[in-house]
Amino acid sequence: MSEQRWQARLWQDARAALPDHVWRFVTAGARDEISLQESLEAWSHVRLYPRVLRDVRRPDAATALLGLPVPSPVAIAPTSMQRLAHPGGELAMAQAAAEAGSLVVVSSNAGTRFEELGTTGAAWWLQAYATADRSLVAPVFEEAARAGARAIVLTVDTPVPGTKYDIDEAAFGDLTEVYGLNHPQVVRGRTPGAEHAQDLTAADIAWLHDLTGLPIVVKGVLRADDAQRCVEAGAAGVWVSNHGGRQLDRSVSTCAALPAVGAAVSGQAEVYVDGGIRSGLDVLTALALGADGVFCGRTPYLALAAGGAERVVEMLDLLHDELLDALRMSGCARLQDARGLASSGTPEPPTGL
């Protein structure tokens, strides 16, 4: 199968499987979708300087994410309402992660109970939205920690949900079993203080760590100075993300933001990236620009819609194969060798080539 074709087929199959309103919900970006488009395209504008004369018979894509050994740096980003994609929802996604030996980040708005996720054997992190009244969500995060979450991913780019056009809200109907099953008191009934926090500070990182005893990853960072503040506040990971172009439109692409964040905190915290990662070449490019781990949001969601857990495993396998191919052709035996592939290593662009 040729590179990229499987993605096109996956999107076609998901389109056929999903009702119009869910397809639009998943594929939409905020406002004019400028960040959505740019995040996709930006990876393909980076140019690589492959290494040669290296032994690449057995490239190894294995790594560790906060101490968790994984066969590939590609993991599953949090996406809400997975039960709209497939009846198995978050459970099926976790089953796929378990089968692939991958890591899955579960949305705090999941329609599956945390304790059920543990039964899959998957390694999972909880994605957390803090509420204006922190005491409303504290028990939810404590419950996730008890149920086996290995880290908390605090999403910090969503003081309000980004405006997306042409979302047919009426078509979603009753979401009781699909959305917010772990904290109905927060998502239903307009509880005062249950709206997203608009006063998050670095102190919330320490608060979450003290509450759960888990490492904290901060998701939605696009600036080196913010990344440094996260690390100073004790974050174990910084996740470069613009929410798949779903929050502030015209925010910089993650590909463009990644190098400065990596340079600021690499060695002090793990650096992750998401947004428009669709191929093994995108993954290699992200590693070259400083990422330790790479997350995909829409691709696993659409794979779940197109063929349940099995299709998600297939998608992860295809990305893995493409990454191995890209590592070989760029002269990288290990992931660390990819660091710096995107610059020539000389102060000036090479001449006379």
Ligand SMILES: Cc1cc2nc3c(=O)[nH]c(=O)nc-3n(C[C@H](O)[C@H](O)[C@H](O)COP(=O)(O)O)c2cc1C
């Ligand atoms: C349908 C959908 C739902 C999402 N839900 C959440 C969420 O609940 N929490 C969160 O932090 N990010 C959420 N995201 C953002 C993803 O975690 C991720 O940042 C983004 O999808 C990455 O871009 P990609 O889809 O191009 O891979 C969602 C994205 C989509 C497409």
